[in-house]
Each structure stands twice: as C-alpha cells, then as structure tokens.
Amino acid sequence: MSKAAELAALIGSQTAQGNKNLFINGAMNVAQRSTSVTGNTAGGYLTCDRINFVHNMGTWTVIQSSDAPSTEGFLNAYRIDCTTADTSVAATDYLLVQQKIEGQNLQTLRKGTSSAKSVTLSFFVKSNTTGNFVIELYDNDNARQISALYTISSANTWEKKTITFSGDTGSGDGFDNDNAASLYLHFYFGSGTDYTSGSLNTSWVEASGNQTGRAVGQVNHADSTSNNFWITGVQLEVGSTASDFEFLPYDVNIQRCYRYCLVLGDAPGGATYDYADNGVIGHYYNTTDFYPNFFFPAPMRSTPGVSFSTTGSGLGDVSSQNTAKTGTSAGTNATSSTNINFRVSTASATQGSGGAFNFAASDYVILSAEL
Numbered sequence: 001m002s003k004a005a006e007l008a009a010l011i012g013s014q015t016a017q018g019n020k021n022l023f024i025n026g027a028m029n030v031a032q033r034s035t036s037v038t039g040n041t042a043g044g045y046l047t048c049d050r051i052n053f054v055h056n057m058g059t060w061t062v063i064q065s066s067d068a069p070s071t072e073g074f075l076n077a078y079r080i081d082c083t084t085a086d087t088s089v090a091a092t093d094y095l096l097v098q099q100k101i102e103g104q105n106l107q108t109l110r111k112g113t114s115s116a117k118s119v120t121l122s123f124f125v126k127s128n129t130t131g132n133f134v135i136e137l138y139d140n141d142n143a144r145q146i147s148a149l150y151t152i153s154s155a156n157t158w159e160k161k162t163i164t165f166s167g168d169t170g171s172g173d174g175f176d177n178d179n180a181a182s183l184y185l186h187f188y189f190g191s192g193t194d195y196t197s198g199s200l201n202t203s204w205v206e207a208s209g210n211q212t213g214r215a216v217g218q219v220n221h222a223d224s225t226s227n228n229f230w231i232t233g234v235q236l237e238v239g240s241t242a243s244d245f246e247f248l249p250y251d252v253n254i255q256r257c258y259r260y261c262l263v264l265g266d267a268p269g270g271a272t273y274d275y276a277d278n279g280v281i282g283h284y285y286n287t288t289d290f291y292p293n294f295f296f297p298a299p300m301r302s303t304p305g306v307s308f309s310t311t312g313s314g315l316g317d318v319s320s321q322n323t324a325k326t327g328t329s330a331g332t333n334a335t336s337s338t339n340i341n342f343r344v345s346t347a348s349a350t351q352g353s354g355g356a357f358n359f360a361a362s363d364y365v366i367l368s369a370e371l
Helices: 003-017 250-258
Strands: 036-040 052-055 059-065 077-084 094-102 119-127 131-139 144-152 159-165 181-191 228-238 261-265 280-284 289-295 305-308 316-320 323-326 329-335 339-345 354-359 364-368
Touching (some): 052 059, 119 131, 250 261, 289 354, 305 329, 339 364
Antiparallel strands (some): 036 059, 094 181, 119 228, 305 364
C-alpha cells in the first residue's frame, strides 16, 4: 500500500470513530444550571446538561457528583439520592432519567427499513440497591418502543453495563429528519403496574397496547431514603459492539451542550460556565430602556425559552456615558436561535447612546432549547 493510501485509510478510520456517541454529555462533565438541587418532587433539567429527571415518586436530591470511576477516566457522575421515600407505588407512577435525541442525528440508524441498524448502549453505574433495572428506547415519531433489563450485582460498586438493541425494521417507522425529539433513552428507577404488569417488550412493538411491558422487572429505587444511584460514561453507538467511551475535548462537548442550554451571566453551575457576564454591548432604545444584544456561541436547536434570575431590580448595571446605571427591571425584547436582545430599564439616559450591560453577582439568564 502506498503512503498516500495508508494516510487515506488512517483518516477514514479516525473519521469513522469521531462523534460516534449519540448521547450528549455522557461523562456528565457539563452542569451549567447547577451542581446540586435538593427537595425535588417534579423532575426537570436540574444539574448535568441534557439529563432530564422525570418522575412523580418521592423527593430527591440531584447532584453532579465527583464520585466516579476515575480508573476509567471519568471525573463526574449524575447522582440521585432519595430523601422522601415512596413505598406505595400507584399504577401510573414512574421514576426515570431521560435524554431526548433529535431525529436528524439518528438517520444513520436506517430505522424503519430492511437494513435498520442495531445500537449498543454502554454505561457505568453504582447504587446501594441491587437487582434488576430497565432501559428503554422510545420512538417518539412512531410511538414504538423496546426495553431491556440489566442487573446491579454488587452494592456501592462501580459496574459497567452493555446492552444491544436490535434495529427496527418496521416498514415506514423511520425517524423524522428534523430537530424535534425522535428517540427517548430512558433509565428506569421505579414504575407502577401500568408499565410492569405484562411481559417485558424485548423486541420493537407499538407502545399503544403494549404499555404494561415497558418496565417489567424494575425494582423500586424510591422505597427507602437510604437509596442513591450514580451513572456516568453513557454511550449510545451504532452497531452490536460497545467500543471504548469517546472522550471529547472540553470545547467540543460544551459546544454540543450550548445547542440546548446556555447561561449568560453568573452561572449557577459555577464560574466555569460564566458566559458574557459583563460587557454585553447594546444601546438605549429610549431614555430608560437599554437593549443588550448577544449572539450565541453556537446556534441553538430552536428559539430558546428565556428565564431571568430576577426581572426586578438587581440583574445588573449599564455602563453608558461614563456612568454606571443600576437596572430597575428586565425582560426579553426579541430572541432567535442565534441571538437574544433583552431589555434592562434604568434611570434616565440619552436615547440612542451606546453602552455595555454587566450582570450582578449571582444573577443570570438561562436560555433553554431542550427537546
């Protein structure tokens, strides 16, 4: 083989390996919103980016933990601790961690064709609770799903788990090629009889009529305030074999997260995530309303929702005409998938004059375009 052919083969193999993980932030390294949330009773995107806690069982503390399998290269894990137990599980109850994946990122799976590809999930877990846990892939475009069991064998010990799901050859059941949620990956921790009273659906089936087989065999991880669970190193890849975890450079990983969440100001997840906390350029639209304009470091999935730490006095101040003016109120003016133009009202200023907005300590704006 010529040197040119060897180089082409090498580049081809490296390209094939790049961006193989369909799961974003699998090493749980990015946590813009917070590193710890207590007293949670309703779930949500709480700590580690892209990880959605979905439940109606018990009360929980959710943490970006530094307890992780460091010998495998991991420094962080997503941890849930039960603080109020639920021992009387209702039929409709559920307790799970979820990531939703865009359809346009899943076309390589060829779902809904005769050449549909298998996917392999690998991850590291630790828990005081031993027994069976359920993983589910849910096709949101076609209301189809498939489940599998894995077993935690030893309490409070990091274990690696690998599960392969067959490709779905159901005719016409492909993923939509768009930026909406097509595939849900579910890690179950508890479930009621509406999802556990049948036989586990280990092949792709229509969800309607087969709900009772979605989480069969799942232990109730909410039955004691002693219960805790850690997970990290989550990788979902095409094929029937698990490869080594794909550790992305930090800048690549956080850019992937910025598509779904971006925090401007003094980020609650820590100074690592402070973005544009001062010097956001703008102008006075009138004599009291200053409009800072900020372009995002990466296009967001869609026009984001906007959440201010405060819309009253104290969000920050405006430096204009050699004077710092304290903001008295704040709100959104215009937002798109590429930029935000928001309003900060101050004492009287000269209409049309330029300036810069500076966030106050502990204040921020969260932009969310989660699925």
